Amino acid sequence: MGLLQNINLWGDDIPYLSGLREKSRISFEKNGLPNMKNEAWRFSYIREENLQNPIIDVEPVECDGHCHKSKSLPFDAIKIEYCNGKLHTENQNLPKGIMIKSLVEAIYDGDVKPYLNKSFAGDDFPFAALNGVYLEQGAFILIEKETILSTPVYIKYYNHADKNRLCNIRNLVVMEHGAKATIIEHFCGEEKAVYTQNTVNEIYVGNNAELRHYIWQNEAKSAHHIALNSIQIKADGRYFAFCANGGCMFSRHESYIRLLQEGASAEVNGLYKLTTENQVCDITTNIRHLAAHTYSNQLVKGVAKVKAKGVFQGQIHIAPNAQQSEGHQLHRALLLHNEAEINCKPELEVFADDVKCSHGASSGDLDKEQIFYMQSRGISKEDACSILVDAYLNEVFSLNKDSNISEWIKADF
Amino acid sequence: MSDMLLQIKNLYAGTSDNKKEIIKGLNLNIRAGEIHAIMGPNGAGKSTLSYVLAGKHDYEVTSGEIVFKEKNLLQLAPNERAAEGLFLCMQYPxxxxxxxxxxxxxxxxxxxxxxxxxxxxxxxxxxxxxxxxxxxxxxxxxxxxxxxxxxxxxxxxxxxxxxxxxxxxPNLAILDEADSGLDIDALRMVAEGVNKWHNQNNSLLIITHHLDLLNYIKPDFVHIYADGHIVKSGSKELAVDLEAKGYKSYLEE
Known part of the structure; x- marks a missing residue:
């Protein structure tokens, strides 16, 4: 069947939309899936056969609803829920200053033209191009100017095990100037489900706006997960992201961030935990400082408990005019298994001469002296190791500004 | 004997990586309630003894026996030794x-x-x-x-x-150079804490190379330890004598 399937989607008769799909198709046909010759994917390419012939499911979702009834969240949230890749629409009273529409509705209303497919080039992101071929499912979230949203937006993605689906979802987030909001993405699926979750978020952070973005990737064990977050940040805008990768056979979480104007800043932190044999988890970032006085910081930590592979690729680009900018990056990995593999590729491209940049990478085992000290107080070796791993991961959790959300993720991580 | 807490019998031990023998034929009996002090020069292997007792991974017992509360200590993991009542107060926590x-x-x-x-x-x-x-x-x-x-x-x-x-x-506390790097007030505090804990059931093994701590915690027995075993045992007076003469005189005996 292949990944390019001829199916009827909503809006094929709208030239604007069919044009975007066609453009994406051309790009995907030209480039195909990335392989090990593709520098950006050489540690974590995926073969088409590994996806096991997923279908593009156009049938309406027949769901008893248990999947999208969120296990009670320990915090109030504005909910957006996807089941088997389809947006569930549910009436809820939204606070003032936020607008949420389905992507289809937003295309129909003409809201999306300045944003949709505008933040990246399909040729650079093969899975995002594939996502564009089936552009239909998604949400358009607009936070109006100067709105301080105290309730977070919670987006849940759930997949059932009945079919192997390729779910292409495109969310657009537009933060107008001075707006503040928190978005949580929660990826999960039925235990035995096999599917490919291919999500693209296009995020626009306006002047002096602030977005906190929490991603909890806890997909089903045999699932595949590819996510691109393409983010543009204007003057004094702030983007803070935390992604916790716990599930999945193959996952790639990619952030493509442009600090467009002075004072823009981005903080991208992440964790990954490898607990399933042959699991692959990739966190890739590309942060482009395109104006003076921009700031970025990254802390990514991983722990490999089995024979599996972790990847961190972090690119910091500082343009010639981006003087007095700062870009920092640190990746640490704990290797708790002899055959675990960690690939780390820091890349700094600095074209300005008055900047502060740093990067660091380390990998190693737990400290034997610490384990012995804990044992000498009665704690078993096994418990000591697990306490030390938690402590190691906790450094990243502790950077989260919303402790209730952070604790909620930590409890299951 | 029921009030016997710790028995070290003809112990030989060393580091596990280069197989260097450090403890050579050590014998020591500690009964419930007793306070023992092991004194020895730098590099005599005093800390090795405390680590072997606590079960540290990079030390290995080549022969001999250690019985703690009638159990074979060497078969217990470090955390089991701790839970059985052995406490190592570390020189460098x-x-x-x-x-x-x-x-x-x-x-x-x-x-x-x-x-x-x-x-x-x-x-x-x-x-x-x-x-x-x-x-x-x-x-x-x-x-x-x-x-x-x-x-x-x-x-x-x-x-x-x-x-x-x-x-x-715990029932047995090992103070490994507990006095190193402490000022008088801190030393007194350590001693007070230990004395408060110590009673007729709890025993203490103090490992040290000078007398400071022994002025605050009175040992029942003092052992001079050199070249991996005890060269002389005696009462508190032995420590005073040792201070006057230095280790050298005992090592030459």
Missing amino acids: VAIPGVTTNVFLKHSINAQRKYKGLSELDAAEFLKLIRSKANEFDISPDMLKREMNVGFSGGEKKRLEILQLSLLQ
Whole structure:
């Protein structure tokens, strides 16, 4: 069947939309899936056969609803829920200053033209191009100017095990100037489900706006997960992201961030935990400082408990005019298994001469002296190791500004 | 003999990586309630003895026997030795970044309770216990909220070791150079804590190379330790004699 399937989607008769799909198709046909010759994917390419012939499911979702009834969240949230890749629409009273529409509705209303497919080039992101071929499912979230949203937006993605689906979802987030909001993405699926979750978020952070973005990737064990977050940040805008990768056979979480104007800043932190044999988890970032006085910081930590592979690729680009900018990056990995593999590729491209940049990478085992000290107080070796791993991961959790959300993720991580 | 707490019989031990023999034919008996001091020059292998007793991974016993409370100590994992009642007060307590002192102490108390078949303390019970003990050792609630031994001064680390001695209530405490790097006040505090814990059932093994601590904690027996075994045993007077003559005179005997 292949990944390019001829199916009827909503809006094929709208030239604007069919044009975007066609453009994406051309790009995907030209480039195909990335392989090990593709520098950006050489540690974590995926073969088409590994996806096991997923279908593009156009049938309406027949769901008893248990999947999208969120296990009670320990915090109030504005909910957006996807089941088997389809947006569930549910009436809820939204606070003032936020607008949420389905992507289809937003295309129909003409809201999306300045944003949709505008933040990246399909040729650079093969899975995002594939996502564009089936552009239909998604949400358009607009936070109006100067709105301080105290309730977070919670987006849940759930997949059932009945079919192997390729779910292409495109969310657009537009933060107008001075707006503040928190978005949580929660990826999960039925235990035995096999599917490919291919999500693209296009995020626009306006002047002096602030977005906190929490991603909890806890997909089903045999699932595949590819996510691109393409983010543009204007003057004094702030983007803070935390992604916790716990599930999945193959996952790639990619952030493509442009600090467009002075004072823009981005903080991208992440964790990954490898607990399933042959699991692959990739966190890739590309942060482009395109104006003076921009700031970025990254802390990514991983722990490999089995024979599996972790990847961190972090690119910091500082343009010639981006003087007095700062870009920092640190990746640490704990290797708790002899055959675990960690690939780390820091890349700094600095074209300005008055900047502060740093990067660091380390990998190693737990400290034997610490384990012995804990044992000498009665704690078993096994418990000591697990306490030390938690402590190691906790450094990243502790950077989260919303402790209730952070604790909620930590409890299951 | 029922009041025998620890018996070390003809022990030979060394480091496990380069097989270097450090303890060579050591014999020592400690009965319940006794205080023993092992004194020896730098590099005699005194710390090796404390690590072998606690079960540290990079030391290996090549022959001999250690019986603790009628159990073969060498068959027990370090945490089992601790839960059986052996406590090593370390010369250099290890920092555990990311784990607060409170959390660390709760883990260790509950691990030992679990081993003994007792119910684990819940948060409220633990807090009650730790507050009363911390007060006793002049340890502030702020210190307990800090990460275990991270950025603690030498004195603070030792105070925390003694707090653990008092919380865990072992039967045998080994003080490995407990006096190193301490000022008089801190030394006195350590000694007071140890004396408060010590009773007719609890025994103490003090490992040291000078007399300071022995002025505050009175040993029943003093052993001079050199070249991996005890060269002379005696009463407290032996330590005084040792101070006057130096180790050299005993090593030449």
